[in-house]
Amino acid sequence: MTEFELIRQLAEGLDDRRDDTLVGIGDDAAIVRPGEGDLVTAVDSMVEGVHFFPDCDPADLGWKALAVNLSDLAAMGAQPRWALLALTLPQVDQQWLRRFVTGWRELAQTVGLQLIGGDTCRGPRAVSVTVIGSVLSGRLLRSGARIGDDLYVSGYIGDAAAGLALLQQRLAQQAREAERCHLISRLHRPQPRTATGLFLADHASAAIDVSDGLLADLGHLLRASGAAATIDLDALPVSDPLKTVVPDDATRERLILNGGDDYELLFCAAPNQRAVIASHAEISSVPLTRIGRVHAGEPGLVRAEGRSQPLLAQGWDHFGEC
Amino acid sequence: MTEFELIRQLAEGLDDRRDDTLVGIGDDAAIVRPGEGDLVTAVDSMVEGVHFFPDCDPADLGWKALAVNLSDLAAMGAQPRWALLALTLPQVDQQWLRRFVTGWRELAQTVGLQLIGGDTCRGPRAVSVTVIGSVLSGRLLRSGARIGDDLYVSGYIGDAAAGLALLQQRLAQQAREAERCHLISRLHRPQPRTATGLFLADHASAAIDVSDGLLADLGHLLRASGAAATIDLDALPVSDPLKTVVPDDATRERLILNGGDDYELLFCAAPNQRAVIASHAEISSVPLTRIGRVHAGEPGLVRAEGRSQPLLAQGWDHFGEC
Numbered sequence: 280m281t282e283f284e285l286i287r288q289l290a291e292g293l294d295d296r297r298d299d300t301l302v303g304i305g306d307d308a309a310i311v312r313p314g315e316g317d318l319v320t321a322v323d324s325m326v327e328g329v330h331f332f333p334d335c336d337p338a339d340l341g342w343k344a345l346a347v348n349l350s351d352l353a354a355m356g357a358q359p360r361w362a363l364l365a366l367t368l369p370q371v372d373q374q375w376l377r378r379f380v381t382g383w384r385e386l387a388q389t390v391g392l393q394l395i396g397g398d399t400c401r402g403p404r405a406v407s408v409t410v411i412g413s414v415l416s417g418r419l420l421r422s423g424a425r426i427g428d429d430l431y432v433s434g435y436i437g438d439a440a441a442g443l444a445l446l447q448q449r450l451a452q453q454a455r456e457a458e459r460c461h462l463i464s465r466l467h468r469p470q471p472r473t474a475t476g477l478f479l480a481d482h483a484s485a486a487i488d489v490s491d492g493l494l495a496d497l498g499h500l501l502r503a504s505g506a507a508a509t510i511d512l513d514a515l516p517v518s519d520p521l522k523t524v525v526p527d528d529a530t531r532e533r534l535i536l537n538g539g540d541d542y543e544l545l546f547c548a549a550p551n552q553r554a555v556i557a558s559h560a561e562i563s564s565v566p567l568t569r570i571g572r573v574h575a576g577e578p579g580l581v582r583a584e585g586r587s588q589p590l591l592a593q594g595w596d597h598f599g600e601c
Numbered sequence: 602m603t604e605f606e607l608i609r610q611l612a613e614g615l616d617d618r619r620d621d622t623l624v625g626i627g628d629d630a631a632i633v634r635p636g637e638g639d640l641v642t643a644v645d646s647m648v649e650g651v652h653f654f655p656d657c658d659p660a661d662l663g664w665k666a667l668a669v670n671l672s673d674l675a676a677m678g679a680q681p682r683w684a685l686l687a688l689t690l691p692q693v694d695q696q697w698l699r700r701f702v703t704g705w706r707e708l709a710q711t712v713g714l715q716l717i718g719g720d721t722c723r724g725p726r727a728v729s730v731t732v733i734g735s736v737l738s739g740r741l742l743r744s745g746a747r748i749g750d751d752l753y754v755s756g757y758i759g760d761a762a763a764g765l766a767l768l769q770q771r772l773a774q775q776a777r778e779a780e781r782c783h784l785i786s787r788l789h790r791p792q793p794r795t796a797t798g799l800f801l802a803d804h805a806s807a808a809i810d811v812s813d814g815l816l817a818d819l820g821h822l823l824r825a826s827g828a829a830a831t832i833d834l835d836a837l838p839v840s841d842p843l844k845t846v847v848p849d850d851a852t853r854e855r856l857i858l859n860g861g862d863d864y865e866l867l868f869c870a871a872p873n874q875r876a877v878i879a880s881h882a883e884i885s886s887v888p889l890t891r892i893g894r895v896h897a898g899e900p901g902l903v904r905a906e907g908r909s910q911p912l913l914a915q916g917w918d919h920f921g922e923c
Contacts, residue, residue, distance in 0.1 A: 301639060305825070306743050307676035307810055308643035310736065313635035317623060320717070321630035322685040322731055326724035354629035363644040365687070365729040395642070398729075402648035407687040407720075407729040409644060414632065421628050488629055503627070 285371055285399050289364070292380035293387065293394035297360065300393050309395035311361055316415040319357035323348045327404040332446070337375045339467040341382030344406040347490065349390060349471035350542040354488040356419035356480025357412035359473060362387070363396035365407040390473050414480060419546075423485035424504035428547040430571040431483075431556065433472050435518035436493050440538020441525055442466030450525065458520035469542035475567070478559050479546055486546035492539040494592035498579045500545065507576025511584045516568040537593045547573055607693055607721050611686070614702035615709065615716035619682065622715050631717035633683055638737040641679035645670045649726040654768070659697045661789040663704030666728040669812065671712060671793035672864040676810040678741035678802025679734035681795060684709070685718035687729040712795050736802060741868075745807035746826035750869035752893040753805075753878065755794050757840035758815050762860020763847055764788030772847065780842035791864035797889070800881050801868055808868035814861040816914035820901045822867065829898025833906045838890040859915045869895055 290304040302310040325344050327333055345362065352359050364383075368375075387394070392410070442462035444450045452459070472488075479486055487500045493515075501508055515535055525531040548556060553569070560567040571584075581590045612626040624632040647666050649655055667684065674681050686705075690697075709716070714732070764784035766772045774781070794810075801808055809822045815837075823830055837857055847853040870878060875891070882889035893906075903912045 302740065302742065307673040307808075308641045308679065308732075308734075310639050310641050310677070310740060312639050317632050317634050318640070319630045319632050320683075320685060320731075320733070322687045322718050322729075323720050324687040324689060324722055324729065326689055326722055329722055329724050351629040355632070357630065361642075363642060363731055365644045365646040367646060367648055367727065396644050398645050400646055400648055400651055402651050402727065403725040405689065405724065405727060407644075407646065409642075409685055409731040410630075411642070411733075412630075418624065418632060420624065486629075 285376070288376065289380060289397055290394070293384060295388060295393055297391065297393045300361065300395055303393065303395045304397060311395065313413070316413045319352055319355045319412045319414055320409065321348055321351040322407060322409045323351065324405060324407040336467070337378040338382030340406065341379040342386050342468050344408050345383050345386050346469045346471050346542060348408045348410040349386070349473060350469065350488040350490065352410055352412040353472045353476030354419070354486045354544055355414065356417070356476045356486070357414045358477060359390045359392045359410060359412045361393055361395045361411045363409040364394060365398045367400050367402040367405045369401065369404055417480055419476070419480050419483060419486050421485055421487050421500045421503035424500060424506050424547040424573045425484055425549070426506060426573060426575050427550065428484055428573040429550055429553065429569050430508055430510065430547055430573055431567050431569050432489070432493070432516065432543055432545050433475050433565055433567055434543040435516050435521065435566070436489060436541050436543060437531065437535035437538050438462050438465035438518050438521050439469065439540040440534040441521055443540065444534070445524070454524040458523050461520040462524060466540060469540070471542060472544045472565060474563055475544055475565050479544065482552050482555055483546040483548045486544055489541040489543045489545050490539060492537040492592060493545065494536045494581055494590055495539070496545055497581055498592050501581070502579040505578045506573050507578065507580040507582070508571050508573050509582045509584060510571035514568065514570045516566055536590060607698070610698065611702060611719055612716070615706060617710060617715055619713065619715045622683065622717055625715065625717045626719060631683070633717065635735070638735045641674055641677045641734045641736055642731065643670055643673040644729060644731045645673065646727060646729040658789070659700040660704030662728065663701040664708050664790050666730050667705050667708050668791045668793050668864060670730045670732040671708070671795060672791065672810040672812065674732055674734040675794045675798030676741070676808045676866055677736065678739070678798045678808070679736050680799060681712045681714045681732060681734045683715055683717045683733045685731040686716060687720045689722050689724040689727045691723065691726060739802055741798070741802050741805060741808050743807055743809050743822045743825035746822060746828050746869040746895045747806055747871070748828060748895060748897050749872065750806055750895040751872055751875065751891050752830055752832065752869055752895060753889050753891050754811070754815070754838065754865055754867050755797050755887055755889055756865040757838050757843065757888070758811060758863050758865060759843050759853065759857035759860050760784050760787035760840050761791065761862040762856040763843055765862065766856070767846070776846040780845050783842040784846060788862060791862070793864060794866045794887060796885055797866055797887050801866065804874050804877055805868040805870045808866055811863040811865045811867050812861060814859040814914060815867065816858045816903055816912055817861070818867055819903055820914050823903070824901040826895070827900045828895050829900065829902040829904070830893050830895050831904045831906060832893035836890065836892045838888055858912060
């Protein structure tokens with residue numbers, strides 16, 4: 280199979296057509312019609328041995344490579360529209376590719392996203408995805424948090440980090456298979472909070488997605504906003520599988536605060552938004568939990584209720600120590 | 602240096618601000634204001650050991666990684682506006698990065714392009730660039746060639762392939778240093794034909810950029826247009842350095858027809874456009890040479906004037922034999 284046949288195969292599996300796509304895969308570039316509003320765009324790469332294991336299921340990789348990008352759009356309150364995919368593979372493997380496409384498509388279809396461009400080349404396995412979405416009103420940035428805002432997180436935090444720890448055999452395996460699988464699946468198939476992000480565009484003051492770890496990403500948001508925060512550790516949402524698989528409180532707290540790879544939304548909102556946020560959580564079945572408050576102080580500093588020492592972020596840093 | 606400091610360093614060197622960029626590097630995603638017209642977008646990756654040598658000058662890599670993408674926009678007749686950069690590096694090397702930024706910026710500034718997003722991670726060295734541009738009117742596609750159109754190419758073809766052959770010591774080194782350097786520089790610093798592409802948007806029927814090789818890319822264009830073509834080998838534009846460094850006619854013809862990496866524009870236009878095209882070439886100092894004509898026949902087939910056998914494309918294919 281040549282490079283061009285590979286591109287064609289990818290295109291056939293992935294270019295679920297949008298009306299605002301004028302030219303998709305197959306020319307020198309794609310042409311799209313932006314329409315009303317502003318466009319939001321981000322790029323994220325995943326490299327074998329760094330972001331995924333060599334033996335990972337290509338369907339999970341297809342899902343996750345797209346999910347981490349959609350999560351960035353969600354954190355901006357944007358509606359996903361198009362994506363471009365740069366795929367580097369050591370050799371052509373049709374079965375691998377078919378599974379990759381399956382995973383990608385499963386997620387892409389849920390948000391109406393079309394693949395409009397791509398590049399394939401031979402080399403160490405890596406996936407780089409660019410997504411383009413749009414916002415009609417307002418801007419949901421990291422820098423919008425105001426003193427007095429409530430601090431929230433969507434879904435449950437720490438599950439993905441526990442899933443990774445299970446895969447790396449850093450956690451005791453005594454829990455039931457179903458719970459272990461749930462946590463591993465949260466690592467492999469993160470659910471970008473697209474609908475939550477669209478809601479937050481009109482109700483939140485600031486947002487970031489939790490990829491580096493709750494504390495690290497909260498630090499980014501607070502530094503951008505010039506504020507500090509205090510979180511209530513007892514209020515942090517903990518999934519039942521995480522409670523069961525990690526019964527030790529200190530270990531679980533570490534996974535929740537510094538684990539990363541959650542792709543949940545961490546956001547701030549004025550206290551007068553509490554009712555509408557609670558109502559949205561109920562309707563959408565995505566928990567939106569109030570975990571603290573924003574206040575004046577050294578930008579980026581995070582304290583825990585009842586503890587004298589500030590909390591220390593030890594999040595993921597590709598060129599750092601972890 | 603952490604990943605975030607690396608991103609900041611990149612951003613400071615590369616985000617020459619555009620008025621239509623609302624949010625650049627530093628948040629979860631960038632926000633841009635598309636304005637009038639449609640948007641054009643493409644992605645292209647370069648992997649160490651495949652697209653560039655491990656010892657290549659990072660400034661050349663910064664230039665070329667952007668240039669090959671701008672070339673795709675040029676082939677669509679689009680005005681470049683924004684770019685996103687995914688950079689994978691084995692380790693943080695400030696000096697390497699500074700030179701990469703220098704080369705990128707030299708080219709970006711000539712077209713008013715702003716870097717608005719990026720991702721860095723650790724791994725085998727690779728650069729993936731997404732560009733976004735815009736078109737105000739019409740669509741310059743591969744598929745627009747009409748029977749009876751003239752066939753043109755911009756600039757000179759074969760120089761970059763000769764430059765690569767020189768670096769790989771596949772060509773005798775007897776020519777003068779200046780000419781050898783010119784050819785190698787054509788490989789390392791291809792000049793995207795942005796202004797030519799903007800002109801062609803209103804005057805050409807079809808276009809493609811020459812990256813895989815003249816014959817291979819002509820084949821893509823003709824298959825997309827459902828047509829065949831005949832080229833006049835004697836009309837192909839040959840640079841003086843190429844004539845000097847490669848005096849052998851057969852070797853030179855092979856480099857010109859199948860060499861690739863030229864990033865010139867191959868385009869078709871109705872015969873009534875000859876005068877305006879000649880005039881544009883003179884004003885812009887970019888040669889636009891008529892090299893053949895489009896006619897009916899097996900789609901993709903290319904013949905040479907006066908030869909009985911069709912010409913065979915042996916262009917670059919990342920998963921093929923070369």
